[in-house]
Amino acid sequence: MQSNLNTNTQENLDSSFDSQDKILAILGAGRWGSALAGLARYNGHQVRLWSPSLGNSIEDVVADVDLVISAISMPGVSPTANQIKAIGLRENIPIVTATKGLDTETTCTPSQIWSACCSDHPIVVLSGPNLSKEIEQELPAATVVASLDIDAANIVQQVFSSKRFRVYTSSDPVGTELGGTLKNVIAIAAGVCDGLHLGTNAKSGLLTRALTEIIRIGTHLGGQKETFFGLSGLGDMLATCNSNLSRNYRVGYGLAEGKTLEEVIAEIETTAEGVNTTNVLIEIARREQINVPISWKVYQLLNNQITPQQAVEALMERDLKPEFYEGIIQPKSSDTHQP
Ligand SMILES: NC(=O)C1=CN([C@@H]2O[C@H](COP(=O)(O)OP(=O)(O)OC[C@H]3O[C@@H](n4cnc5c(N)ncnc54)[C@H](O)[C@@H]3O)[C@@H](O)[C@H]2O)C=CC1
Numbered sequence: 001m002q003s004n005l006n007t008n009t010q011e012n013l014d015s016s017f018d019s020q021d022k023i024l025a026i027l028g029a030g031r032w033g034s035a036l037a038g039l040a041r042y043n044g045h046q047v048r049l050w051s052p053s054l055g056n057s058i059e060d061v062v063a064d065v066d067l068v069i070s071a072i073s074m075p076g077v078s079p080t081a082n083q084i085k086a087i088g089l090r091e092n093i094p095i096v097t098a099t100k101g102l103d104t105e106t107t108c109t110p111s112q113i114w115s116a117c118c119s120d121h122p123i124v125v126l127s128g129p130n131l132s133k134e135i136e137q138e139l140p141a142a143t144v145v146a147s148l149d150i151d152a153a154n155i156v157q158q159v160f161s162s163k164r165f166r167v168y169t170s171s172d173p174v175g176t177e178l179g180g181t182l183k184n185v186i187a188i189a190a191g192v193c194d195g196l197h198l199g200t201n202a203k204s205g206l207l208t209r210a211l212t213e214i215i216r217i218g219t220h221l222g223g224q225k226e227t228f229f230g231l232s233g234l235g236d237m238l239a240t241c242n243s244n245l246s247r248n249y250r251v252g253y254g255l256a257e258g259k260t261l262e263e264v265i266a267e268i269e270t271t272a273e274g275v276n277t278t279n280v281l282i283e284i285a286r287r288e289q290i291n292v293p294i295s296w297k298v299y300q301l302l303n304n305q306i307t308p309q310q311a312v313e314a315l316m317e318r319d320l321k322p323e324f325y326e327g328i329i330q331p332k333s334s335d336t337h338q339p
């Protein structure tokens with residue numbers, strides 16, 4: 001494997017990936033785990049997939065691998081990380097987390113859970129505008145791999161980079177992870193906006209203000225501001241808020257059409273993390289006193305406290321303020337707290 005990507009051309013990158021020199025364990029064989037497996041195999045790596053539904057042994061799957069990748073949906077992250085802790089991995093091998101969610105019990109991000117369970121291993125976050133269906137169709141896409149251990153991020157960059165998947169590195173795992181996680185809440189709002197046919201002006205206003213909200217939460221929780229303008233922040237928001245391939249977008253769209261949350265989730269079948277993330281985010285916002293007006297309306301909508309039309313009216317009628325302001329304006333209780 002080459003260590004300095006900056007000096008590589010795309011041609012020699014592609015040829016370096018022909019070697020079948022890595023064995024990868026991918027935990028989670030759903031939409032995203034399967035798409036990541038396809039990208040790794042395209043580069044000549046050996047992939048072992050594990051999920052409870054496959055019924056194979058997680059211990060056998062992770063034995064002697066060079067890299068572990070978790071694409072498990074949020075409820076499975078903590079139990080699986082604890083299983084891996086009990087099994088033990090080869091010394092120093094990186095663990096890549098590709099889950100976009102927040103833990104209901106602890107409000108932690110997936111990388112925080114993996115770091116706590118496997119503190120001897122470098123943790124790398126993989127996140128970007130990566131709708132799995134397009135990746136499976138071999139359409140070009142870009143992503144970010146972020147870690148406090150930049151050598152580990154470089155390894156993961158090399159493993160996945162190809163002419164159809166362009167991988168950037170970052171040293172801001174928290175910001176990279178939160179961008180991909182928080183935009184799922186906004187994708188629900190965007191789906192509502194389109195489902196109600198509110199028009200291009202409304203959607204542009206919503207997404208721009210939502211980015212400000214994501215930055216406010218994300219920087220408060222330790223992410224770097226510029227990360228949220230990158231692929232894992234704005235980039236992923238654009239992908240999921242504008243595509244009915246996004247399940248979170250489809251949740252919002254379905255609610256705007258008058259379906260119940262249960263009906264929409266049943267139609268989607270696979271994971272829509274934004275529903276749980278909204279609930280956890282509001283818990284964090286209450287605890288930390290963060291102003292999250294758009295997420296708050298999504299929360300109320302998901303919890304049957306308001307209709308889509310009432311959410312729009314409430315957002316439009318909020319207190320007037322400058323677009324940009326220094327410091328914190330105290331949140332009104334109606335933005336984060338009380339129904
Ligand atoms: N599908 C996509 O386009 C993308 C998805 N993601 C994220 O990847 C994660 C997984 O998403 P998908 O693969 O689409 O969902 P999915 O519903 O297709 O698959 C979820 C996987 O997690 C496993 N799982 C669920 N609960 C578990 C538990 N308690 N213990 C162990 N394993 C468990 C399931 O067996 C399955 O393999 C989500 O956090 C999602 O936000 C990230 C980028 C793209």
Ligand SMILES: O=C(CO)COP(=O)(O)O
Pocket residue numbers: 100128129130131132184187236239240245246247248249271272273
């Ligand atoms: O995160 C994703 C694309 O980057 C997938 O979005 P959904 O989970 O909304 O389908």
